[in-house]
Amino acid sequence: MSKQVNQTSFLRTIVLVATFGGLLFGYDTGVINGALPYMSEALGLNSFTEGLVASSLLFGAALGAVFGGRLSDYYGRGQNILYLAILFFVAALGCTLAPNVTVMIIFRFLLGLAVGGASVTVPTFLAEMSPADSRGRIVTKNELMIVSGQLLAFVFNAILGNTMEDNIHVWRYMLAISSLPAIFLFFGMLKVPESPRWLVSKGKHDDALRILRLIRDEQQAKAELSQIKDAIAAESNLEKASVxxxxxxxxxxxxxxxxxxxxxxxxxxxxxxxxxxxxxxxxxxxxxxxxxxxxxxxxxxxxxxxxxxxxxxxxxxxxxxxxxxxxxxxxxxxxxxxxxxxxxxxxxxxxxxxxxxxxxxxxxxxxxxxxxxxxxxxxxxxxxxxxxxxxxxxxxxxxxxxxxxxxxxxxxxxxxxxxxxxxxxxxxxxxxxxxxxxxxxxxxxxxxxxxxxxxxxxxxxxxxxxx
Incomplete structure (x- = not known):
């Protein structure tokens, strides 16, 4: 019983850490909402450059979503989230310290690459770590973390906007906060194991079984390993669709x-x-x-x-x-x-x-x-x-x-x-x-x-x- 409790607890820790990618997704897309009025004044934005600052993240996210899946196939789901945490942190600091609109747009684009990468990698990682009977419930926690991240952005915007209203750099503090969950995500992912399914796809069956034993009981671990092997074998014979x-x-x-x-x-x-x-x-x-x-x-x-x-x-x-x-x-x-x-x-x-x-x-x-x-x-x-x-x-x-x-x-x-x-x-x-x-x-x-x-x-x- 104690071992099962530990397995459940470890899986919850994995889910919590990984969904910080969703939290960052939400915070970084929502924070611009409150930062923009102050940023417009400080950086001299007009309606077009306001749109560019907000939307450059979204263009980056489109590209990040396209390449994020491929990179996670190559490096591993967990490893890719680790790299995304670094990109979240660097891009957040770049936006915070941006001296002009050009630098801001560049770092918002880089932040978008991280957001797009997280939008495809985190749900995939959660799905592959979850037991079949609770997969839907666990994967939807990422969606919940995204809207929670947006709520946190709105709350911090309101607090900072009302307590530091006369500070022309208040928007920089709003943007800087997102570097904190990025640090948590990075150090958390150092402790989180790789997806068993990805390990099997690379022929690392023993490593996959070892990780499955940490989050499943012995019988479930062996049965799931067998199912993963069969699924990957079937997919390898499947001709992929194209244009x-x-x-x-x-x-x-x-x-x-x-x-x-x-x-x-x-x-x-x-x-x-x-x-x-x-x-x-x-x-x-x-x-x-x-x-x-x-x-x-x-x-x-x-x-x-x-x-x-x-x-x-x-x-x-x-x-x-x-x-x-x-x-x-x-x-x-x-x-x-x-x-x-x-x-x-x-x-x-x-x-x-x-x-x-x-x-x-x-x-x-x-x-x-x-x-x-x-x-x-x-x-x-x-x-x-x-x-x-x-x-x-x-x-x-x-x-x-x-x-x-x-x-x-x-x-x-x-x-x-x-x-x-x-x-x-x-x-x-x-x-x-x-x-x-x-x-x-x-x-x-x-x-x-x-x-x-x-x-x-x-x-x-x-x-x-x-x-």
Whole structure:
């Protein structure tokens, strides 16, 4: 019994340490929200350079996501997270000490490489370290740590912004805080073992068994080692998909849906609120210090809604959750667009805006966010999974990049109302896309999902011939 307790405790330690990669992901994407108003003044930013500072991280994340998986295949999952911790630390210090906008953009890009690398490596590492019966619960802890990191960023922004409001370098303190979890991640990963699955893929079976014995009982360790060997042997005989396979209609349809779901999750405008929430509340009428405090509500609701979303995921279908989420976010965006115009100059507008952004995030983080990653992991059959996930996540980050870059420019040129009405219009298009193309995957095996797409295309071809 004591040995089993130790195994469970060690696994929890592994999960805690690794998910600090998710915490850094969240903090580094959220901290710009409060730092930007002070940074703009100190570095003389305009709407375009504000967008570049915020979005350079997202462009780096797109590249980091593409190469992060390959590097973790080469160096090992744990080793790659260790290197990412170093990059998180160096890039955080670089942003903190940046003397001008050019240096800031360069180090934000490097920070993005770390964020993107963590976005693919940490969930993979957690999945490979987890027992099969608790894998879903453990992997979703990374999503929880991401939104917790964003909440921490908003809280520290509010504290520093209100206690050091007259200090022109307050934004540097906000950015510097992210170096602390990077130190914890680095020293923690020095004590964390490598993924057994990766070790087996490199022929290190004895090392894999030794590590499995630290987190499983003897019988489970041996059985899992055998399963890993069989899975890797099967994958080695599997021909991987590539661009040429896009000539096959059913494969092309799956990749089209994967990209579509990834893009839809971002064109809701969620990250305009996560990155520019303080700016939005300031434009609505709050003072900067009050906007920083109000913005923490966005972080709190994100964490609570994510917990609810994880709980709902296996109780409600993916499709109704996604449609409900999009209906809620689009309605909130429409109301923001209308009321920010009709209540302009009113003392109630800032509070209305805060209420609507919180409502928006409740639907986004409680319905769309959880469904996004589960859907991407379910719709791709094994042969197509690496290619399909890679290209979908790349489009997710690139969409995020363009929204992050264009939002402050739109805010300056068409105002708060026009910007959010544009997001609402795109939300309506997204609803139509999901209603028309997204199938229900809950309760279906990967083989059944693959057969659905094959059959769907055959039926489609027959209908065309009849017409």
């Amino acid at each position: 040429k396979d896009m000539s096959v209609p059913w494969m092309r349809r799956i990749v089209f849906i994967g990209i579509g779901v990834a893009v839809v999750s971002q064109v809701t405008g969620v990250n305009s609120i996560m990155y520019y929430g303080t700016e939005i509340l300031r434009d609505a009428g709050f003072q900067t210090s009050a906007a920083l405090i109000g913005n923490t509500a966005n972080g709190v609701i994100s964490v609570l809604a994510t917990l609810v979303g994880i709980w709902l995921l296996d109780k409600v279908g993916r499709r109704p959750m996604m449609l409900t989420g999009l209906f809620g976010t689009t309605t909130a965006l429409l109301l923001i667009g209308i009321l920010s115009f009709t209540l302009e100059g009113s003392a109630t507008l800032p509070y209305v805006m805060l209420t609507l952004t919180v409502t928006f995030l409740a639907f986004m983080q409680g319905a769309i966010g959880p469904v996004l990653w589960v859907t991407l992991s379910e719709i791709f059959p094994l042969r197509l999974r690496g290619f399909g996930m890679g290209i979908s996540v790349f489009f997710l980050w690139i969409t995020n990049f363009f929204i992050g870059l264009s939002f402050p420019i739109m805010l300056e040129n068409v105002g708060l109302s026009g910007t959010f009405l544009a997001f609402a219009t795109v939300g309506i298009v997204s609803l139509i896309f999901i209603f028309k193309y997204l199938p229900e995957t809950k309760g279906r095996s990967l083989e059944e999902i693959e057969e659905f797409f094959r059959t769907y295309d055959k039926q489609d071809e027959l209908l065309k011939k009849v017409k």
